[in-house]
Amino acid sequence: MARTFDIRKQTGFTALAITCFAVLYMPIVLLVVYSFNAGSSIAIWEGFSFRWYATAWDNDQVQAATIRSLVIACCASGIATFAAVLAALATTRTKPWKGQTLAFAMVNQPLMVPEIVTAVALLIFFAMIKVSTGYTGLGYLILAHSAFCIPFAYLPVRARLQGMDLTLEQAASDLYATPFQIFRRITLPQLFPGILAGAMLAFVISLDDVVITEFVKSAGQDTLPTYMLGQLRRVVTPEINAISTVLLAISVVMVIAFFFLSRVRK
Amino acid sequence: MIEIEGVTKIYGEGKSAFHALDDVSVTIRENEFFTLLGPSGCGKTTLLRTIAGFVDPTRGAIRLAGKSLLESPPHKRPVNTVFQSYALFPHMTVAQNIAFGLEMQGKPRVEVKETVARMLELVRMTPMADRQTGQISGGQQQRVALARALAPRPEVLLLDEPLSALDFKLRKDMQLELKRLQAETGITFIFVTHDQEEALTMSDRIAVMNAGRIRQIGSPREIYDQPAERFVADFIGDTNFVEIELLETEGETAGIRLPSGRETRARSGAEARPGKATLAVRPEHARLVPPEEALMAGTLAEIVYFGTDTHYHVALDSGARFVIRQQNAPHHRQTHATGDRVGVSFAPGVGQVLRD
Amino acid sequence: MADDLSPARAARERRSRLLLLTPAMIILLLAASGPLLIVLIYSFLTPGDYGGVVWKFSWDAWFSVVAERDFFTDELSFADAHLSIFWRSVKLSLMTTVAALIFGFPTAYFIATRPKRSRDFWMLLIMIPFWTNLLIRTFAIMELIRAEGTVNMLLLWTGIIDEPIQMLFTEFSIMLGMVYVYLPLMILPIYASMERLDFSLVEAAYDLYATRWRVLRRVIFPLVRPGVIAGSILVFIPCLGAYVTPRVLGGGKNLMLGNLIELQFGQGRNWPLGAALSLSLLAIVMVALIFYVRAVGRDGEKAHG
Structure with a gap:
């Protein structure tokens, strides 16, 4: 029997795609593997051990940076999600209004302007404020992170809102629900998966940020990524691999959760 | 009783202004099954939404039992809507959906429970009470939407093309079900549809709408047998239009002259004036006869077999087409063939002279 | 409403x-x-001696983005150092975009032609690296290609080479790193338009005697063009402003714009120049974005008209 002609086939495409997946994962897999190396090299395998996880755990700097990273990510993703949900409610499902494009451009600015430019701008601006107020706390980092997290929290909420059936709210209104009751009983429950997805995205983005943090932080305010960036200048030990692996694990869990959340009852 | 008086809705301004509703006035009686019928874009849904409170009319008044509705937002109007898409809350069960309006009204929990149970029974959905709305069929969703809207006992129930998403068989069942529900609850139903058959079978009265205006209000029989104008005659059922000359009127009938020169009588409105006019004749009200006995003669152009009946398309000598519908009898043998000379005839008083 | x-x-x-x-x-x-x-x-102020600025108006920063005055002869010439970095940034970004397209297009096609149920799984595989830390991914590449890294070890072991190749701290390593970190940005939009592709059109093309290559070039590619443009812009723009990848993989000598800007705020102590360079970078990005909006707008018109 003759083979059926496969209209979807394109010569070499599958090979390139497989290569692509391999290339995407191989470096990460190696990175994870060497985090369990018993030796102090990231190239020569000397047996399995949790030694570098223990080293990282005992490292005061790593501990401080971890706590700082988590504090910033929690605050920033919370603030960003709150602001983004409100902004999404204001900019979605309305008739076109004056300033809508401007509002949309502003919300998405962090996605368009190169991070290094924003970083430099914040360095200059916050330096001015630091001089005039004397405040040098984590507030600057939290504010900066909140700003660039907003579009990431905004987009899933907006997508959810756009996919939502307008008549549901009208039906509720028809059934004697006041505007506040409509929001609480109909809009919010429908929106919730989007809000959660947005908050998680914002959390991951904040946790991973290097460039803006590097420019905005005051002395002694290293987060995990900036700490790692600093360490790369020295001799690299699998300790970095161990920290990376933990961060990777957090991201992977979050992404998978995000992935399933954004598919809930659409 | 709902009084709608001079309701006008204009979208846009100046040259681009669009009259979605143009000076609509109608009084809907208590306990009536009232249908708004018209093609899409005729303003029937807009009118329904002004009653529900989702659209503010530009001008006009809407009163329920003598009290104006327009000042109240939707959630303070004692009317409920069955939406075209049903708009069931996807994050609630069937029972929770039905309870929603009652809860919003602040009814005591016991009463809510009782009413929900009663409503579930009324629409025969009791076994499905705890299902998610995504897990039930289209017909069942339809019933839940009905129960949800009826549960708060509104004074008026608005139905926005509620049957359009159902398949043919289910639609027939639901038509009867809706009639039954209306009779059992005694609530005024205002029903929007573009399906003329649906309107004819279900309604106490029908308002035919076009281009933002009500063209005719009447019982199904009046609308079908005595269409007031060409649009109504054309929109409801199939109609033959014949250009005629009106000779004189006498009460509700008029003497007319057909293009063939023959004269007969037809029904007409009291306001009809002598001169050129249009006569509407339903295909089933005309007969195929030998040419010499006919009011109008022509050639048989097409014979289309429909099972219950057969349609004969006659090319009249005047150039117009005329369709005759004759019921098929058992063992009936086709005696005509295309190309035959045939005649068209109808009884005096069967045709309707239309207003221009 | x-x-x-x-x-x-x-x-x-x-x-x-x-x-x-x-x-x-x-x-x-x-x-x-x-x-x-x-x-x-700030780009119009005078640099302070130890960083920061003096509040005195000056064109110098913008001037020195493109030109320099010889310290001794006062002669004007192009600022080769800056211009070569601009050029390198644009060149590496373009090369990265092309390389990402070569790998990304077939990958998106591959995913889009999987059965519907497994497509989500493949997309998840693309999403995971995308949302993991950019620094970590860059670091992973660095470990892979360093002198005693896995690639060199493998090549030495198989006897293809006798001594390690210097891959790290070259332009190649920067490009490799950028392709690696930004590849998902290419695949996501191409896949989005590929998924909507109606394969009965492909059948129709085969029915009308097209070869595989021609089906790809004349039917599939034009239909997913908006996705390809979006993907290319999404890769090109962050490459232009890349900072972490060239810093880690470029080893300080193969600078790109992002690093040049940072230099002005660090050792360079010329904040106004850094500000002017930042705005120049922003300008290039805006031009790319306008180009994108136009290209997509044109495609949109074609699709609707």
Whole structure:
């Protein structure tokens, strides 16, 4: 029997795609593997051990940076999600209004302007404020992170809102629900998966940020990524691999959760 | 009783202004099954939404039992809507959906429970009470939407093309079900549809709408047998239009002259004036006869077999087409063939002279 | 809402909209849009001796983006150092974009032609690296290609080479790193348009005697063009402003624009020049974005007209 002609086939495409997946994962897999190396090299395998996880755990700097990273990510993703949900409610499902494009451009600015430019701008601006107020706390980092997290929290909420059936709210209104009751009983429950997805995205983005943090932080305010960036200048030990692996694990869990959340009852 | 008086809705301004509703006035009686019928874009849904409170009319008044509705937002109007898409809350069960309006009204929990149970029974959905709305069929969703809207006992129930998403068989069942529900609850139903058959079978009265205006209000029989104008005659059922000359009127009938020169009588409105006019004749009200006995003669152009009946398309000598519908009898043998000379005839008083 | 409302209701809606937007706008003004304006001001000031600025108007920063004055002869010439970095940034970004397209297009096609149920799984595989830390991914590449890294070890072991190849700290390593970190940005939009591709069109093309290559070139590619353009822009723009990848993989000598900008705020101590360079980078990005909007707009018109 003759083979059926496969209209979807394109010569070499599958090979390139497989290569692509391999290339995407191989470096990460190696990175994870060497985090369990018993030796102090990231190239020569000397047996399995949790030694570098223990080293990282005992490292005061790593501990401080971890706590700082988590504090910033929690605050920033919370603030960003709150602001983004409100902004999404204001900019979605309305008739076109004056300033809508401007509002949309502003919300998405962090996605368009190169991070290094924003970083430099914040360095200059916050330096001015630091001089005039004397405040040098984590507030600057939290504010900066909140700003660039907003579009990431905004987009899933907006997508959810756009996919939502307008008549549901009208039906509720028809059934004697006041505007506040409509929001609480109909809009919010429908929106919730989007809000959660947005908050998680914002959390991951904040946790991973290097460039803006590097420019905005005051002395002694290293987060995990900036700490790692600093360490790369020295001799690299699998300790970095161990920290990376933990961060990777957090991201992977979050992404998978995000992935399933954004598919809930659409 | 709902009084709608001079309701006008204009979208846009100046040259681009669009009259979605143009000076609509109608009084809907208590306990009536009232249908708004018209093609899409005729303003029937807009009118329904002004009653529900989702659209503010530009001008006009809407009163329920003598009290104006327009000042109240939707959630303070004692009317409920069955939406075209049903708009069931996807994050609630069937029972929770039905309870929603009652809860919003602040009814005591016991009463809510009782009413929900009663409503579930009324629409025969009791076994499905705890299902998610995504897990039930289209017909069942339809019933839940009905129960949800009826549960708060509104004074008026608005139905926005509620049957359009159902398949043919289910639609027939639901038509009867809706009639039954209306009779059992005694609530005024205002029903929007573009399906003329649906309107004819279900309604106490029908308002035919076009281009933002009500063209005719009447019982199904009046609308079908005595269409007031060409649009109504054309929109409801199939109609033959014949250009005629009106000779004189006498009460509700008029003497007319057909293009063939023959004269007969037809029904007409009291306001009809002598001169050129249009006569509407339903295909089933005309007969195929030998040419010499006919009011109008022509050639048989097409014979289309429909099972219950057969349609004969006659090319009249005047150039117009005329369709005759004759019921098929058992063992009936086709005696005509295309190309035959045939005649068209109808009884005096069967045709309707239309207003221009 | 879609429905037309009375003026009173419309006014209420306007007020609540303003209220809802306020928190986001305050944050963005303070930490995104506002500071950009200050950068603009700084680019016209005089550098201070130990970083910072002196509040004295000067064109010097903008001037020295493209030109330099010889210290001794006072002669004007092009600022080769800056211009070569601009050129390298654009060149590496373009090469990265092309390389990402070569790998990304077939990958998106591969995913789009999987059965519907497994497509989500493949997309998840693309999403995971995308949302993992950029620094970590760059670091992973660094470990792979360093002198005693896995690639060299493998090549030495198989006997293809006798001594390790210097891959790290070259332009190649920067490009490799950027392709690696930005590849998902290429695949996501191409896949999005590929998924909507109606394969009966492909059948029709085969029916009309097209070869595989021609089906790809004349039917599939034109239909997914908006996705290809979006993907290319999404890769090109972050490459232009890349900072972490060239810093880690370029080893300080193969600088790109991002690093040049940083230098002015660190050792260079020329904040106005850094500000002017930042705005130059922003300008290039904006040009790319305008090009994108136009290209997509044109495609959109074609699709609807």
